[in-house]
Amino acid sequence: MSRDQPSANGGRIARDRVADALRARIASGELQPGDSLPTQKALMDEFDVERGVVRKALDLLKREQLLADVGRGSPPTVAEPTAHREEAPPLTAGVELAERLDTAFQATHVTLDAFSLTTETLNQAIAPTLMAIAAGRPAPRSVTCRVMVPSPDAHLALPLLVDDPTDPRPLRRLDRLVELHARSFAHALQYLRERGGVEELSIEVRGVPLTPTTKLYVLNGTEALTGFYEVVPNRVPAPTGDENMDIYDVLGVDTSLFRHSSAHDARDRHEAAYVDSAKRWFESAWQKIAKPYPGIPPTL
16 A cells, blocks of 8 residues: 555545544553653554655644644643543534535545535535545545435524514525535536546435534534524525515534544543444434425435
């Protein structure tokens, strides 16, 4: 296997392979707080990767606040336990989701389960990854996506007209946005298969009779990203286009996303439990109350 390439057994990128090994040594106590890591040259030789890969792995662990003194000319040291450090703030949905999708799509087999009001944030976040693959980056062998959005016939609590909550126009506008963004997402992924990059592609959109108050993305079965929708006043065009409406809306692009990972459950069992719970919730809704979204047939 050439350096800095996805591995054959599961497709984990080289940076994550190095970071995972070091993270495991810290979690097990093999590396204690204050201990120095091996030199970059030693890590390059151990994992058969380029120096840039080692640096990216160290930067990732620094961002997770597992390392200290990164980039000061000598090997970094293991940081003090999280309880004694200030937590890094969560990133906005558009930024965090884009970064995690880019990593997820470097696996050989990609799975994505998403539940949101629309797929607008998902469309924006996945665009850089699709562009990178279209420009020549290796594509996954298979991609399986399941998307849940509100059903067009559901009576949703939001959005609603400020002066007349019974006015159906905000919901009619939402239905059009849901279908527009869902179709756009499906077409973007189909483009990858048409270019010959993805051998197996499955995309299905289903509607559920629920008003989303949170958004959820489960990536490759090992990572869950969640964020809360905030109710905000918004002025939008009416479906007829001849006037504006003042509505109570829910906007998700700039909300914070919180990441939970089960890839390192030895470090935090609560993380693994959270991911498993998110997966079970999605599966239960998908199998029991979700129905195929009208006009968007599955892509298989």
